[in-house]
Amino acid sequence: MRRLPNIAVVGCGYWGPNLVRNYRSNPDCRLKVICDRDESRLEKMHELYPDVALETNVDRVLEDPNIDAVVIAVPVCHHYELAKKSLLVGKHVFLEKPMASSSAQCEELVELSNQQGLILMVGHTFLYSPAVRMIKELIDSGAIGRIRYISARRLNLGLYQKDINVVWDLSPHDLSIIIYVMDQSPVELNCRGKASLSPSIHDVSNMSLLFKDGGFATIHNSWLDPKKVRDMAIVGDNKMIVYDDLEPIQKIKIYDTRVEQHLSSPEQNTDLQVSYHHGGMHAPYISQEEPLKLETRHFIDCVVNHAKPLTCGSQGLELVRILEAATKSMQEFGSRVKIDDHYPICCEECWKGGEACVHT
Numbered sequence: 334m335r336r337l338p339n340i341a342v343v344g345c346g347y348w349g350p351n352l353v354r355n356y357r358s359n360p361d362c363r364l365k366v367i368c369d370r371d372e373s374r375l376e377k378m379h380e381l382y383p384d385v386a387l388e389t390n391v392d393r394v395l396e397d398p399n400i401d402a403v404v405i406a407v408p409v410c411h412h413y414e415l416a417k418k419s420l421l422v423g424k425h426v427f428l429e430k431p432m433a434s435s436s437a438q439c440e441e442l443v444e445l446s447n448q449q450g451l452i453l454m455v456g457h458t459f460l461y462s463p464a465v466r467m468i469k470e471l472i473d474s475g476a477i478g479r480i481r482y483i484s485a486r487r488l489n490l491g492l493y494q495k496d497i498n499v500v501w502d503l504s505p506h507d508l509s510i511i512i513y514v515m516d517q518s519p520v521e522l523n524c525r526g527k528a529s530l531s532p533s534i535h536d537v538s539n540m541s542l543l544f545k546d547g548g549f550a551t552i553h554n555s556w557l558d559p560k561k562v563r564d565m566a567i568v569g570d571n572k573m574i575v576y577d578d579l580e581p582i583q584k585i586k587i588y589d590t591r592v593e594q595h596l597s598s599p600e601q602n603t604d605l606q607v608s609y610h611h612g613g614m615h616a617p618y619i620s621q622e623e624p625l626k627l628e629t630r631h632f633i634d635c636v637v638n639h640a641k642p643l644t645c646g647s648q649g650l651e652l653v654r655i656l657e658a659a660t661k662s663m664q665e666f667g668s669r670v671k672i673d674d675h676y677p678i679c680c681e682e683c684w685k686g687g688e689a690c691v692h693t
């Protein structure tokens with residue numbers, strides 16, 4: 334493709350305007366049209382970008398042969414339908430997280446994009462964060478040692494979603510980071526949650542993940558917490574990292590801290606004694622580049638060079654399989670669920686994560 338790719342952004346509610354801003358400022362593509370079925374959202378966009386075309390009907394966007402790629406930022410329940418339509422008419426697709434409402438839908442989209450020879454990228458934004466990239470480099474370099482466990486918290490007051498629970502809304506961020514830095518997917522999980530306001534939509538959850546090599550991680554997500562928290566502790570047997578995404582500059586702190594164990598009788602594993610190593614703290618320089626800017630640039634690079642995205646459709650599918658397993662575990666009051674098995678969501682109520690499915 335010689336000319337710059339023409340982009341359409343579909344959905345400009347809460348998140349879409351961030352994508353619009355980044356595609357608009359990317360010199361390697363042209364933001365041709367902004368689409369939202371809500372005219373009041375388009376009026377807001379028109380005030381900011383008066384020269385960009387507006388459209389309320391997505392079908393008209395897809396009929397336009399000049400549009401090369403469609404960026405989809407609508408509620409999750411519409412992801413599959415819009416992505417499928419776009420791929421069928423030959424458009425490359427960027428799809429927000431989580432990729433779709435079920436792994437079956439994700440599988441279909443991955444297959445369709447392969448058949449059509451089109452790019453399908455998923456918005457696992459944090460994998461484009463310089464801080465997350467640095468954590469991965471630190472782990473891969475061996476500086477942190479063997480990872481004993483990771484604990485992640487993503488809490489705040491709202492934004493309540495109507496179509497998905499807090500696990501499907503917030504944990505894709507933590508899951509994608511954990512899978513990326515650990516370089517492996519969890520093999521089983523337990524997840525408990527509570528639906529405090531709406532009977533079927535959980536607004537607080539606790540997930541425990543187990544990895545094949547014995548690795549362990551926990552994720553606490555909430556829409557019902559007085560304090561906004563976005564942090565992660567990565568505990569190695571040599572050093573420990575605290576990643577606080579709300580810190581403007583020192584997002585990563587590396588602690589030269591560890592606990593060493595001494596067994597007076599190692600054969601019998603008795604009389605465990607521990608000693609504590611309290612060293613210094615180092616906060617490395619981290620590039621201030623906006624993850625979303627790097628993510629949107631990567632999508633355009635993939636479209637232009639026909640390259641496989643870092644966060645491709647298969648990764649979106651892998652993550653949705655974990656969300657399905659978490660939903661099953663929540664329905665079974667925190668049961669242990671293996672992730673390599675397949676847990677299709679049987680109906681819309683189940684998908685929202687209501688406990689104990691009564692629909693099949």
Ligand SMILES: NC(=O)c1ccc[n+]([C@@H]2O[C@H](COP(=O)([O-])OP(=O)(O)OC[C@H]3O[C@@H](n4cnc5c(N)ncnc54)[C@H](O)[C@@H]3O)[C@@H](O)[C@H]2O)c1
Pocket residue numbers: 343344345346347348349368369370371374389391405406407408409411429430431456457458502
């Ligand atoms: N990557 C991130 O960090 C991040 C952050 C927040 C949200 N998201 C994702 O972005 C997506 C959108 O979330 P949101 O919070 O902006 O939702 P939202 O409800 O605030 O906005 C969605 C917009 O899509 C429009 N819309 C819905 N169906 C449409 C259709 N068929 N055609 C045209 N317009 C349509 C709605 O009118 C609305 O303005 C979700 O998938 C969400 O998970 C990602």
